Amino acid sequence: MAAQFRLPGTVEKFSTLIGHNSISSVLPEYDQSNMAVINSLATWLEDLDFRVQILPVENQPGKANLVATLGEDNGQGGGLVLSGHTDTVPCNPEKWQSDPFTLTERDNRFYGLGTCDMKGFFALVLDAVEQFRDAEFKQPLIVLATADEESSMSGARALAQQNALKMGKAAGTKKRYAVVGEPTSLRPIRMHKGIMMENVRVTGRAGHSSNPALGISAMDAMHSVMGELMTIRKDLAANFQNAHFAVQSPTMNLGCIHGGDNPNRICGNCELAFDLRALPGMSNDDLREEIRTRLTPIAQAHEVELEVEPLFPGVSPFETAESSAIVQACERLTSAKSEAVAFATEAPFLQELGIETLVLGPGNIDQAHQVDEYLAHDQIEPCVNLIAQLINEFCLS
Incomplete structure (x- = not known):
């Protein structure tokens, strides 16, 4: 043997x-x-x-x-x-x-x-x-x-x-x-918790900063996007808790933002990346859909194009x-x-x-x-x- x-x-x-x-x-x-x-x-x-x-x-x-x-x-x-x-x-x-x-x-x-x-x-x-x-x-x-x-x-x-x-x-x-x-x-x-990482891209129109009518500021629209995301964050924290976790509610982190190219030029493009960590029982797909639904009126109000896309599948x-x-x-x-x-x-x-x-x-x-x-x-x-x-x-x- x-x-x-x-x-x-x-x-x-x-x-x-x-x-x-x-x-x-x-x-x-x-x-x-x-x-x-x-x-x-x-x-x-x-x-x-x-x-x-x-x-x-x-x-x-x-x-x-x-x-x-x-x-x-x-x-x-x-x-x-x-x-x-x-x-x-x-x-x-x-x-x-x-x-x-x-x-x-x-x-x-x-x-x-x-x-x-x-x-x-x-x-x-x-x-x-x-x-x-x-x-x-x-x-x-x-x-x-x-x-x-x-x-x-x-x-x-x-x-x-x-x-x-x-x-x-x-x-x-x-x-x-x-x-x-x-x-x-x-x-x-x-x-x-789960994790999803999303990118929000706002496209406006660049122009000379001396006259706001010459362009559409993507950064102004992104300011509203950030405000709505922070409202969503508060809503999630108020509506979902799990006492087993040290941080008992879902979290959202606005991680990085990039936009514009010069102080005297209306910002034509702006991007924001954020992550969201959901609790058991919550759905990443449902959260993505809610975020898109709540951000869509901002695009209409500011007359910009707005895209939300995942940075990875989550x-x-x-x-x-x-x-x-x-x-x-x-x-x-x-x-x-x-x-x-x-x-x-x-x-x-x-x-x-x-x-x-x-x-x-x-x-x-x-x-x-x-x-x-x-x-x-x-x-x-x-x-x-x-x-x-x-x-x-x-x-x-």
């Missing part, structure tokens, strides 16, 4: 994953392929007898998702999905104390870009799975690795559209559960019921009550596939997207143990 392959140790897995530059960015000069991460994960998972699919993301050269399955998946649901993204945000290497693409240990921490958010999660998933080499899986274990979460979430969108997890919808279909391993300090998160608000088996299990195993957070994740896309989902992973969100990102050593063993307990409960029992 051939000798059984042994996966690299925890440190080596961390080091390999951190060493692959998989930055995703809306700016082409920073954007990188995630294929090196995908291929490393595929090799390790295949050595653990997973059936691995690498699914290129359409119209995204060099970007792919991975779906790896251990145990029989007959399309009738059941089992556990462990999900994470393979990309990172851009960084400023000159501001780091060590190379962000080289795993560095100091102060009982692993430093490196993606240690916390969230390549480290995959290394710990593999550590946990290795304990079950000879186990009989009654329900499938699925490891999901996605592309471009930090920029467009195009990977998760593609999986949702393809129904890549192929779960049936028949009456006998078992429930399937997922954990998205974003950094939550191993606290279960069962709801988060992420829906997310909520899983407190009574869900995955929420109950994670609350029991962590001795922590499930919570709500303001940041968005890929969880809503898994929900679209009918999977009851929770967000829970090692590391603190405060370290994500920061110089000298790290994962504390004291998160590692508890995370591996928790993942192993979830595998045992949802795949072996």
